Amino acid sequence: MRLFIAIPLPPDLAARAAGILxxxxxxxxxxxxxxxxLTLAFLGWTPDERLEEVxxxxxxxxxxxxxxxxxxxxxxxxxxRGRPRVVWLGISEGGPSVLQLGAGVSAGLRTRGLRFDxxxxxxxxxxxxxxxxxxxxxxxxxxxxxQSLAAPRLHFRADExxxxxxxxxxxGPRYTALATVPLAHR
Numbered sequence: 001m002r003l004f005i006a007i008p009l010p011p012d013l014a015a016r017a018a019g020i021l022x023x024x025x026x027x028x029x030x031x032x033x034x035x036x037x038l039t040l041a042f043l044g045w046t047p048d049e050r051l052e053e054v055x056x057x058x059x060x061x062x063x064x065x066x067x068x069x070x071x072x073x074x075x076x077x078x079x080x081r082g083r084p085r086v087v088w089l090g091i092s093e094g095g096p097s098v099l100q101l102g103a104g105v106s107a108g109l110r111t112r113g114l115r116f117d118x119x120x121x122x123x124x125x126x127x128x129x130x131x132x133x134x135x136x137x138x139x140x141x142x143x144x145x146x147q148s149l150a151a152p153r154l155h156f157r158a159d160e161x162x163x164x165x166x167x168x169x170x171x172g173p174r175y176t177a178l179a180t181v182p183l184a185h186r
Contacts, residue, residue: 001046001048001051002043002044002045002046002166002167002168003043003044003046003051003054003163003164003165003166003178004039004040004041004042004043004164005040005041005043005054005058005105005161005162005163005164006037006038006039006161006162006164007037007038007070007098007158007160008037008160008162008164008180009036009037009038009125010156011033011034013154013155013156014033014034014036015033016152017033017036017072017125017127017154018030018031018032018033018036020075020089020127020151020152021087021127021128021145021149022145022149025141025142025145026134026141026142027130027131027134027138027139027142028087028128028129028130028142029128029129029130029131030127030128031126031127031128031129032172034175035173035175036125036126037125037162037164037175038123038124038125040061040098040101040102040105040121040161041102041105041106041109041116041117041121042117043109043114043115043116043117044116044117046114050112050114051163051179053112053114054109054114054179055163055178055179055181056108056112057105057108057109057111057112057114058105058108058161058162058163058179060108061101061104061105061107061108061161062104062161062181062184063184064100064104064184065101065183065184066097066184066185067157067158067159067183067185068097068157068158068183069093069094069155069156069157069158070091070093070094070097070098070156070157070158071091071092071093071094071153071154072089072092072125072151072153072155073089073090073091073093073151073152073153073154074089074151075088075089075090075127075149075151076088076089076090076124076146077142077143077146083130083136083139083143084130084139084142084143084146085130086126086128086129086130087127087129087130087142087146088124088125088126088127089124089125089127089151089154090124091124091125092153093155094158095123097158098121098123098158099121099123101183102121103121105161106118106121130142158183159182159183160180160181160182160183161180161181161183162177162178162179162181163177163178163179164176164177164178165177165178
């Protein structure tokens with residue numbers, strides 16, 4: 001199964017985040033509100049029999065981090081220059097806790113010999129992707145819009161993380177939380 005570990009978003013906040021980008025922007029593949037999340041680790045294809053180990057690593061990381069306030073604010077894009085590929089919201093509050101969770105998850109996965117994308121965590125909320133076949137004019141329009149976008153502050157209390165299965169289809173990905181683990185109560 002294809003897995004990732006993430007901080008899920010409350011549905012009302014996810015709906016507000018999904019509506020931030022102007023509907024007039026061309027060529028974007030927007031992330032559906034129900035699929036918005038803050039990724040802590042992407043495992044990709046993982047054998048079914050290793051799910052309990054993934055959940056155990058997630059549980060250990062969650063036990064070390066207290067519930068925290070998380071605020072998304074400010075739009076950006078990857079890469080910062082040239083043709084954009086991803087449009088995102090940044091984090092203005094809660095970043096250190098997100099990084100601590102990510103480090104804990106990564107350490108737990110590594111200890112168990114689980115394969116995952118081990119690049120340094122760059123916490124952000126992906127709103128949309130720019131397809132490779134977007135024209136140069138469309139890419140420039142998107143880049144200019146992101147630069148001038150006044151994104152509202154979106155705030156919630158992060159109190160859990162989830163092990164999520166991703167099933168790809170022509171209609172887009174479908175995400176299902178296979179395990180939800182509470183953060184520490186301190």
